[in-house]
Amino acid sequence: MSEGDFKTKNMYLNIGPSHPTMHGTLRIFAEMDGERIVSSVAEMGYLHRGFEKHSEAGTYTQVIPYTDRLNYVSPLMNNVGYCMAVEKLIGCEIPERAQTIRVIICELSRITDHLVCIGTNVVDLGALTNFWYYFNVREKIYDFIEKICGARLTTNYTRIGGVSRDLYPEAVAELAAIIKDVQLATKEVRGLLERNKIFVDRTLGIAPISQEEAINYGFTGPCLRATGCDYDVRKSEPYCGYENYDFDIPVGEDGDTYDRFLVRFEEINQSIRIIEQAISKLRPGPVMTSDRRVALPPKAEVYTNIEALMNHFKLIYEGVRPPPGEVYSATEAANGELGFYIVSDGSTNPYRVKCRPPCFPLYAAYPRLVNGVMLADAIAVMGSINIIAGELDR
């Protein structure tokens, strides 16, 4: 009997928005031939918080807490990305210690983001052990983040001109212990997955994308690097002194689900390398610029000097006041290029803040990736491109 003799009809299936693996507000409407997706349409929405409209209504400093909520798995990186854009607009330099701290927290966030991505993704594939291994070490990183800024998810740690407070005295020693744990966990999870037959069967060769097409779709980050393109903002346009660190950009070949996993595994190792170098670079010094356009004056001066007192009031009431103009600043977030386009009209509120979230083009290409694959594998593809709904929808 040939396939046509079964007289089957294609059926339509809604996947999401309340499906446990669809991560919040995502939905695809798929045409199914048996268990294979023939064509699909992706939709998102209804999480919209109006990040951009809110930004226009507040001062530059008041935007920082909103940026935590963009990618809630690695909020510190969004803080850094936004603050760097405003610093570029004003033209202020930040002290070396603050830069090194920013590198440390960015790489820690990259690790937590990849831990969550890999950990939850393999749960979708039916492997729970790896999830526990990874969430165990993620917990340690979150404890560290809680100690440096008082919060686990809504960190709000950086400021325009530096970071809000210095590291606590034992931070460096504790950090060194944490990255040892991460290294061990990564070794164990890789050992469990890399040659596991079920895992390989369900990821190798599934939903590949060519380099040219990936660039055309606007891919960045691990998903682009899985196709073999070594684009990374940390190398191509270094910021926070990334040019002084020795690290490699892992790339894949086929751009399939398996490669996306492996690139993330290797990026965890590279991030550990960067953190180790950053720890050795950490010198005592200020963590906030002394530029009076963005930083509060020292309390001793505020109590004794009228200029400093007015400076303090102005910064609290109005915040910073960048010159009129526009800026686009890109940083390498865990999922790819995180860009902030800010237009200033010279007043105390940003005239326009546009966030370029790395997930947005990735999810737009999702129907292209899953057409032709099995329904169960579509879930694995979803996890491997690591969609963060908060960032997608803003």
Add this chain to the structure above:
Amino acid sequence: MVKLIDIFKKNFQADILDSHEQQGNETIVVSPERLHDVLGFAKNDPETLLNALMDLCAVDYLGQGPRFEVVYHLYSTSKNHRLRIKTRVPEENPKVKTCVDLWKSADWFEREAWDMLGIVFEGHPNLKRLLLFDGFEGHPLRKDYKINRRQKIPEPLERP
């Protein structure tokens, strides 16, 4: 090194309305009629090869000449340079030609710009709302859209 602005000035003399390099971001402003040609040139010319459309957004300059500005952020993965291309469109006819034929990433970016600011992209295959529901009235990122304005709550659908 040759500046990108100069390459475009050489090839599109009269169509480059303005250019600047604030904060190291090279920017050119072109007329909406020639926008698509300039974008196509930017993508394919061997000197520029701006093969990735990183971002597309619009800005509302309420009360100014042409009211809306459509902003394209381009990047070249082979040459590692960036260019911002902008165009101005008037309030009564906020229309530019789509660039989905050049970059697939433009598809959702253009839908977002339509949804949020009401910019019409001529020739877009599926120009409908992306972030908000279909019955939403107005475009919320316009400056004359009040931040505390409430929308009608959609009626629940009748069961068939």
